[in-house]
Amino acid sequence: MVQGNTAPVLDVDELQRCLDDARVAFEWSASEDFSVEPRGIGAVVIPTSANRNGRRYKLVAFDGTGTSSGSAEPSWPAVSLTLPNWVMGFQGIVTDGNLTWREDGPEVQQLWDMNDAASRAWSLKASKTVTCVDFGQDGVRFNAGDVHAHCIAMALFYQPIQFA
Numbered sequence: 001m002v003q004g005n006t007a008p009v010l011d012v013d014e015l016q017r018c019l020d021d022a023r024v025a026f027e028w029s030a031s032e033d034f035s036v037e038p039r040g041i042g043a044v045v046i047p048t049s050a051n052r053n054g055r056r057y058k059l060v061a062f063d064g065t066g067t068s069s070g071s072a073e074p075s076w077p078a079v080s081l082t083l084p085n086w087v088m089g090f091q092g093i094v095t096d097g098n099l100t101w102r103e104d105g106p107e108v109q110q111l112w113d114m115n116d117a118a119s120r121a122w123s124l125k126a127s128k129t130v131t132c133v134d135f136g137q138d139g140v141r142f143n144a145g146d147v148h149a150h151c152i153a154m155a156l157f158y159q160p161i162q163f164a
Contacts, residue, residue: 001118001158008128008147010121018124022117025056025108028073034059034099035067046107053078056108057094057101070097077103118158126151 002018004010010018025044026032028051034043043059046052055078074096092103129151132144 001114002121002125002154004121008125008132008151010124010128014124015121018117018120019112021120022113023111024113025111027111028069028096030069030071030073031097032069033067034062034069044104044108045101047076048073051076052107054107056104056106058104059099060093060102061100063095063098063100066098068097069099074101113160115158116160119155119160122151122155122158126155 002010002015004012004015020038023038025046026039028045028048032039034040039059041059041061044056045059046056051073053076055076057076074094077092077094094101094103126148129144129148132147134141134143136142
């Protein structure tokens, strides 16, 4: 979707940041610090493969004494979606070390939005085109403006669809 080693070049750290920023969810892990980006309030986890129940969980609070998951995976509740929210109450809430999770719907199918990552990488490439210069090689002319326009077009092509 994006070749980091073609001009304008993206280094490994820049590509990693594009992936990190396009993270949709994490698989739960023991003693994980959720105060560090890209985690934090609003982060989403899915249970480990041994405890999968088809649901995802959103971080809604720290307990005030720390910011890490527990040393053992909690028992993840699976709330019936047929009940209205006011009836469910706290059924979908689980505590985990210093964290409180709320059941947040069906399990995500992918941990990253790869279209979002590609869009971010192409946008980053576009921002680097200011260092590009026009040149010709073997009878072919390369225009820096065309490189910028191509990078923007690719970023828009991969941009995730937003629903209001």
